[in-house]
Amino acid sequence: MWNGISQQLGDALGREFTIIEKRRISGGDIHQAFVIADEHARVFVKINDKPRLALFEQEALALTRLAQSREIRVPEVLHYGTTAEHAFLALEYLELESASASQWYEFGQQLARLHRSQTQAEYGFDDDNFIGTTEQPNRWQRNWAQFFAEQRIGWQLKLAEEKGFQLGDLNRWVDACASALQGHQPKASLLHGDLWRGNLGFCQGEPVLFDPASYYGDRETDLAMSELFSRFPGDFYKGYDAEWPLDPGYVRRRPIYQLYHLLNHLNLFGGSYLQQCQQQLQEQFCGQ
CATH class of the missing domain: 3.30.200.20 (Phosphorylase Kinase; domain 1)
Structure with missing residues (x-):
């Protein structure tokens, strides 16, 4: 070899x-x-x-x-x-090192500039790709609510059902997700797509990203993932907001975007995530 x-x-x-x-x-x-x-x-x-x-x-x-x-x-x-x-x-090969508060601040600024400068007219990507080993569909769509409901939440729910996980009426959840995001039509920004601490580092004082699951979508999805498992230091978010402040509606949409990654972890790693996914579906979409 x-x-x-x-x-x-x-x-x-x-x-x-x-x-x-x-x-x-x-x-x-x-x-x-x-x-x-x-x-x-x-x-x-x-x-x-x-x-x-x-x-x-x-x-x-x-x-x-x-x-x-x-x-x-x-x-x-x-x-x-x-x-x-x-x-x-x-x-x-990059030799990674610990970062200072100012370097996390710079990372936030750089990510905001990436999101603002690299955009498309539609949501999706040139090809389907992967998040972990899970296939990630990226068919181009003009409506963000439909894209995220169908190709993100709906897709993961379908995979979970095929693996035997009981999460309820899939069509109901997809419709509820589309309804929750209806009217939100953000810029289609180039995303990292799987932005957690394990997929970034610092080398010679510079932030570095790796292991992407990129597509063009709502920039808020990157921020939501950064807060899911081990929230980035506060200076990162200060840097991001200094460059391109988030819409106040982000707080309401954040758990919907995090649900995608929880469902993916359910599909990758099994039932330890089942209860959390069930709870999140109920909290976000019950009554939709």
């Missing part, structure tokens, strides 16, 4: 890449992660089974789109491909 990776990486870089160092590192729940190096540079490599290549293709596409914005740093995509039995993604 490693011979194949080094050869392909060398072809992509335009020079020979002979691995002189290789170590496995913590890389999340989905992929194996390694740092490899030749005499010139270190490279971060994700590895999975060969049929998982589509995950790496879509991750590379989203990272490239984020990089093109020039608003916030992401690791450079060096190459992705397959060996006899594995798929892999090779990225620029």
Whole structure:
């Protein structure tokens, strides 16, 4: 496997890449992660089974789109491909470090500039992609309420039902979600799509984003995810608001947007999230 990776990486870089160092590192729940190096540079490599290549293709596409914005740093995509039995993604290696309050503030500003400057006329993305290993549909739509109700909440509910989780009348919840968001037609901003602490860091004083699940949608969904599991430091939100203040209605929409990620965790990790999803559906949509 490693011979194949080094050869392909060398072809992509335009020079020979002979691995002189290789170590496995913590890389999340989905992929194996390694740092490899030749005499010139270190490279971060994700590895999975060969049929998982589509995950790496879509991750590379989203990272490239984020990089093109020039608003916030992401690791450079060096190459992705397959060996006899594995798929892999090779990225620029970044040494991450702790951040100061001012750096979190700057991160908030940069994210707001990304959201404001990178927009589309419709909601969606060029291709369907993935959030974790869950397929994420991105068919272009003009109506935000319908897009989020059908392609986010409805899709996750359908997957949960197929896995045997009892969440009630799916059509009722989809209609209630569309009703709750009706009239909210925000800019279709380029999103990270899975913005929690595990998918960001700081390198040489700069904020860095990675592991995106990007699409064009309501910027508030990124902010909602940032508050779901382990809220970012307050300076991040101060920086964001200084650059592009949030609408007061965000507080009402936030739990609806967080529900998407709770349902995805239910589908990825199982029943420990079932009660929370049931409760959130009742609280947000009961009586709609």
